Amino acid sequence: MSRPEDREPVLFHTQGRAARITLNRPRALNALTHTMVRRIDEALDDWERDPAVETVVITGAGERGLCAGGDIRAIHDDARDGDGMASAAFWRDEYRLNARIARCPKPYVAVMDGIVMGGGVGVSAHGSVRVVTERSRVAMPETGIGFVPDVGGTHLLAAAPGELGTHLALTGAQVGAADALLCGLADHYVPTASLPDLLDALAELPVGEALAGYVRTPPAGVLAGRRDWIDACCAADTVEEIVRRLLAHDDPAAKEAAETLLAKSPTALKVTLASVRRARKLGTLELVLNQEYRVSCAALGTPDLVEGIRAQVVDKDRRPRWSPRTLGEVTDADVERFFIPLGERELGLSPVVR
Template sequence: MTPTTPITPATPITSGTGDDPVLVRTEGHTGYLTLNRPKALNALSHDMVRRVDEALTAWEHDPAVETVVISGAGERGLCAGGDIRSIHADARDGDGTATAAFWYDEYRLNARIARYPKPYVAAMDGIVMGGGVGVSAHGSVRIVTERSKVAMPETGIGFVPDVGGTYLLTLAPGELGTHLGLTGASVGARDALLCGLADHFVPSDGLPGLLAALATEPVPDVLSRYVREAPEGELDGHREWIDHCYAADTVEEIVERLLDHGATAAKEAAGTILAKSPTSLKVTLAALRRARDLGPLERVLEQEYRVSCAALSSPDLVEGIRAQVVDKDRDPRWSPATLAGVTDADVARFFAPLGARELSLAADGSGQEAPW
């Protein structure tokens, strides 16, 4: 749109009340999505995924909506991930069908966001983890602030990076993605930019003005006024040991290299890794290595769906969520308890085809309806 082209605003709409988990509204030529579970750090439920997808469908075919914005309610962050309490209950007491159906639709949404034909602006302020990365870091305009904490922490709950996380992490320079995937470490604004998880830094006090201005102005014009230089990060200064240590072929060798390295941060990373689920660590490394050769995001999401479904029958997922979120004793009892106890066959099981339950995504992110 040129500056002289008149804007035909979308018909203003507001969907839902203040208690609804996703608030949907339009203003000017922009559609606004607000994840609205602040007490749960805006954790994603299946219903929330459906609501976001429905809004994207409507706006994609509405010529009056030119831009989409997603943000989180409250002061703590965009989204801390999926609703893992529900996943824990389903994996422990159910048959896993509800969780598999949730992931099926969530991963389709992740692919859709990546291929969305209109600017998709994600306000990655505060905590952005797991599923929060999935609804933001695949977007075309990803904004972080000095408060951003971006992470894929799944190995700490007996799970594996999903929502396209293994795809995003393999795009990071060198072995930075392997480091983040295995340790689950969170990164700030500068490091998120370095790793390709974000595009722009905007101070948090400028974010409300930026999001409001998008209602009536083109995205590039608004960004030019609000984007600033991000504060210094940490990862760039650690590239030497990260790239060397994480290039190893096995988790055991990675840990050995980290422990043998002279850098204090390398030894700390080894300690962090050794506290995670041994099975999750080995499956994560295999998933990251395989993702490098799979090509587009859709193929990686299909692999992640296989891995995620297999994790539902792994004891470590239930145990990890119990220890970290339910009982909060922070003392998970992993099974097997050591890296040596996880065999190649154990890892291969996570990548086995699912037959009729397979996720199959077209190149535009769409796919068949869930077979539930």
């Protein structure tokens, strides 16, 4: 028989000097709900004012990962059958939480073990101390469901070296520990077997001292060896040209990336490329989150978001019918509609410059 706390979607407790957040929906791979976002925000309110709390640590329950993202089934149902207001309200609170995590006045340690995708990136990769393991699989896979990287993901990817962020945003590729470090999505590699001891150390020691005994060199990644073709191909101004360059390249991995792109939502790809490029110019996380909120709300009114989630998550036939069907059919005007200001419905975060 399960204990009452096992049914709570997010657990909170303090251990020594550390306050712990545990995402607790392991059967749903700890996917975030609106309730979870609100409770985390409330806990941070308390802990930021509590002098006994010197460090905040976030982990995920179960063996599979920290968090697979937001509850996209709920978004699917809201977009298909509702007016989209529930999803917009969820994103409003989620994106504000992402910004809050980035500005947390106390060390915020994210243990990014296992799967960390979408909304899971939002509650971890904006933290001040991000730990990955040999099991880490970090990704922003939104283009595969007719959506666009959000939760500040375009801000993070826009800051990655060269065009690595563009590549990851468009393809939705999963990266391991070394590549997450290379792309600026993580700070330290700690073997999974050492995590229990690290968590105990964080309860007793300042973060730097706690980490010192457990940080190691990660196994080699793959992106460093692919920088030449990724930078050359993904620097193009259009998705069509990126695909053309990838197909023309000699490296089989480049051709594989092209085939990956051709299976994604054409609209989502073009809006994602525009989002990452604009994020570079916007600079601060808050301004990028404001942009992402406009894009996300606009996506609720497009057929590809409902169809993408249906094909990948609901029916699982993996055969989405995108509309428009090809990149050439997505016009500049179609893309621009995603960036139209929302007036009184704007997210309205103010930039914070450190």
